[in-house]
Amino acid sequence: MTAETEDSRTPGSRAPDCLKCLYFRVSWDPAFPRLCTVFGIKTKHLPSVEVFQATGRHCPSFALKKGLK
16 A cells, blocks of 8 residues: 555545535535535535545545635
C-alpha cells in the first residue's frame, strides 16, 4: 500500500471541504439540507462525511469552486 492510499483511508486525515466544492448544493429540505450532485445524496452532515462512512475513503470527486483558493 502506498502512503497516498494509507492517508486516504485514515480517519484522522483531512477530508475535502464540501462547502468549497463545485458539486455541493444546499437543499430545500430542512431535514436534509446538504447535497452532493456527483453522488446524488442528501444529508444532515457534509456529504464528504457520508462518503467516508460508506467507502472508508475521502471523496474522490472534489473540485474546487471557481474563484476560491
